[in-house]
Every structure is written in structure tokens, then in C-alpha cells.
């Protein structure tokens with residue numbers, strides 16, 4: 001290629017990067033001038049919280065997903081309801097968001113506020129982003145550099161959650177359309193679903209799938225009786241069980257190997273293996289954990305750009321759970 005063409009190409013590329021606002025406003029080391037140790041401080045606070053409760057790990061990861069899918073990655077999921085406002089937390093689908101996830105972010109914010117130059121300088125949305133990267137890494141997942149510079153959102157309503165989150169009964173078409181609305185591809189959806197390699201679900205989410213007339217025939221014949229034992233039809237609705245029956249506490253590609261054997265936890269998980277559009281990718285990542293890790297990192301960074309607030313659309317909250 002001639003130098004002229006190369007110059008033109010790099011000009012076009014930088015023009016594109018400038019015009020593409022979501023990627024342009026976020027950057028690594030955003031807090032280098034105001035709170036240079038932000039990542040270390042968050043990581044220390046999380047380490048302490050995880051020692052008290054290991055449930056914190058999947059809880060934070062899921063919090064990031066729910067935050068970004070409703071209203072963008074703006075910590076709107078953190079806001080407490082008041083007399084006049086039913087916040088996102090109050091939507092029935094929140095019931096499963098574990099309190100330890102919220103508490104971990106509150107603790108990290110407290111740790112930041114204890115450092116004079118960091119006090120009220122770091123957004124709650126960025127704390128969630130950093131914390132999520134950390135928890136994934138702490139249980140064996142990949143490390144990656146986080147983009148920062150999000151502001152915290154100015155609204156949070158239970159009504160805004162309606163229809164935003166994919167359902168565990170969704171098929172690949174429905175899942176794909178949910179993710180496409182956020183600018184995320186089929187492969188992003190398959191990669192991010194790999195988050196179900198850790199964490200718990202309430203039994204109630206799968207009762208229909210394992211008992212009765214609507215029982216899902218794709219469930220592995222050895223796994224089905226185990227699931228029924230753990231989650232009998234009259235189970236206590238508060239009971240939770242691991243979603244990855246093989247390596248529940250480790251972030252790995254066993255999620256995809258489980259799908260190959262009919263050990264997907266939700267219909268939406270197992271659908272990734274039964275649908276020809278997603279099956280080749282499931283097989284690839286089942287056989288190559290490194291490729292999965294790369295894909296997961298790319299998709300997590302993309303997820304972190306969804307609906308980012310800047311300027312007048314946000315601020316830095318003094319408390320993550322209430323508006324300033």
C-alpha cells in the first residue's frame with residue numbers, strides 16, 4: 001500500500017474514533033490525575049468482602065450485567081427505592097440480585113472515600129466495572145484493562161426494567177434480539193452467557209424445566225435426577241443451587257462443555273448448543289478456553305460501553321444508593 005493510502009486510512013480511522021462517542025469518552029487511567037490508586041483500592045476492598053462471603057463474586061458479575069442492560073452502565077441498579085420512586089431494585093427480577101453484590105460496591109466506595117483525594121471522585125458505575133473485572137479474575141478468569149470515565153445516572157425506576165432483561169426460557173432468537181438492542185452480537189451473547197460458569201440460581205427458575213409435562217428433554221439423563229433431588233417440586237422458594245454442576249466456583253470454559261453434555265442450567269443456556277447458529281461457537285469455546293477468555297474480555301468491554309452517561313446526563317454520586 002502507498003504511504004498516501006496509509007495516511008488516508010489512518011485519517012479515516014481517527015475520524016471514526018472521534019465520531020464514535022461511546023468509545024471516545026471512556027479510557028484507561030481516567031482517574032490518573034484525581035485518584036491514581038483507584039483500582040488497587042477497589043481490589044483491596046473486594047478481597048476483604050470476598051473473604052467474608054464468596055457469594056460476592058457471582059453477585060457482582062450479575063450486577064454489572066443488570067446495570068448495563070437497564071438504562072446503561074450508570075449504577076442505576078444501585079439506587080434504593082423511596083416513598084415516591086420504585087427504583088430498579090424493586091422490580092421482581094431483582095429478588096435474585098444478591099445483597100452481597102450491592103454491599104461489595106458500597107464497601108469499595110467507602111474505601112475510596114477514606115482516601116482524601118479520591119473522595120467523591122470515582123463514579124459508582126466505574127466502581128462496578130472495576131469490581132467486576134476483579135471478581136472474574138479472582139476466581140480464575142482472565143485479567144483485562146478496564147475503560148473508565150462513566151458518570152452515574154440520574155434516574156432508576158422499576159418500570160424501566162420491564163422487558164429489558166433476557167429470560168431463562170428464551171430461545172436463541174429472543175436472546176439475540178435482546179443483545180442486539182444493546183449493540184451486542186450473537187457471539188457477544190454466547191460469550192457473556194459463559195458468566196453462568198459461576199454462581200447460583202433459585203430452584204424456582206427451573207422447576208418447570210425439570211418436573212412435569214413441560215420437562216425439557218434435552219437435559220442429560222444423569223443430571224436430571226440430580227437436579228430433581230436438589231430442587232423438588234415443593235422446594236423452598238429461597239433455595240439456590242450452583243448453575244455449573246462441574247466447577248461452580250471457577251471461571252472457566254466448562255460452561256460450554258456442560259452444554260455439549262446436556263448440562264445447561266436454563267433453557268436459554270442449553271439453547272446455545274441446540275441452535276445451529278450458536279452451536280459451532282459453543283463447540284469452539286468448549287475445546288479452547290483461551291479463545292473463550294479472549295472473546296469474554298472483548299464482550300465485557302463492549303458491554304461496559306452500553307448507555308454510558310456523560311456531561312449533564314450524569315454525575316458522581318456521594319452515595320451509590322441515593323441520588324445527590
Ligand code: HEM
Nearest residue numbers: 058059061062065096166167168192195199200201202268
Ligand atoms: C443470556 C441471557 C441471560 C439470562 C436469561 C440470564 C438469567 C439468569 C437467571 C435467571 C439467573 C438466576 C437468578 C436467580 O437466582 O434466580 C442468573 C444468574 C446469574 N447470571 Fe445470568 N442470565 C443471562 C446472561 C447473563 C450475563 C450476560 C451475565 C454476566 C455477564 C450473567 C451473570 C449471571 C451470574 C454471575 C449469575 C449468578 C448470580 C449469583 O450467584 O448471585 N448472566 N442469570
Ligand SMILES: *[C@@H]1O[C@H](CO)[C@@H](O)[C@H](O)[C@H]1NC(C)=O
Nearest residue numbers: 220221222223260261262263
Ligand atoms: C450425560 O452425562 C454423562 C456423564 O455423566 C456423559 O457420559 C453422557 O455422554 C451425557 N449424555 C449426553 C446425551 O450428552
Ligand SMILES: CC(=O)N[C@H]1CO[C@H](CO)[C@@H](O)[C@@H]1O
Nearest residue numbers: 089090091092094095097099
Ligand atoms: C436486593 C433487593 O433490593 N431486593 C428487593 C427486591 O424487590 C423486592 C420487592 O419487589 C424487595 O422486597 C427486595 O428487598
